[in-house]
Amino acid sequence: MKISAAVKKETGHIALGVAALTAVMLAIFWIFGAMDASVLWGALLGSGYAVLNFFLLGITVQKAAGMEKEGKAKSLIQFSYSLRMLALFGVAVLGFVLSCFHWAAVIIPMIFPRVTILMMGFRKPKGKEGKAEDGT
């Protein structure tokens, strides 16, 4: 299956945002003197899964958008949501159970995609929305 340009573009934005916010999080850990290898590994696992989760959501949404039957698309996205939550549970449990990962550094990056989207909304020029609504 070919990945659409919209999915690639949005995943790129999210990956950049997550990387920047992870750097901020690591800086905060460093300032508080809690920085060690487990924080780095935890941040890598957490931010990596956050981006992967968004990418998988993108692939599912792209597949669902190509479907003709509304009910089938609905089931597909709900099934994907369940599987991604299950994978998130696995990642989080790994972060809590294994001592080589700092649990907070694994959990905090999970909300970074939401923060990135919020920041993207602030950054978007206002004229673009008006144009789209006018259909021009």
Next chain:
Amino acid sequence: MLEKAIILGCSAIGAGLAMIAGIGPGIGEGYAVGKACEAIGRQPESKGDVTSTMLLGCAVAETTGIYGFIVALLLMFVTPNMFIGKL
């Protein structure tokens, strides 16, 4: 011993209740995608825009479930140790 069991039990119940938050995003995402399919069916040329908007919308909707999930994990793994340590 009994206090420890009560703390663990209450944490597990709290975690279960927090996971109720995971039901909403699943239903909401499904509904949004269904409507997006309808929109693409009406205007096939807007597929790219609809996919992009829907993707961000789904990600925002999903965060609510993740918040609930994080609260559940904290209740399961972090809070019991905090309270049991004080006993």
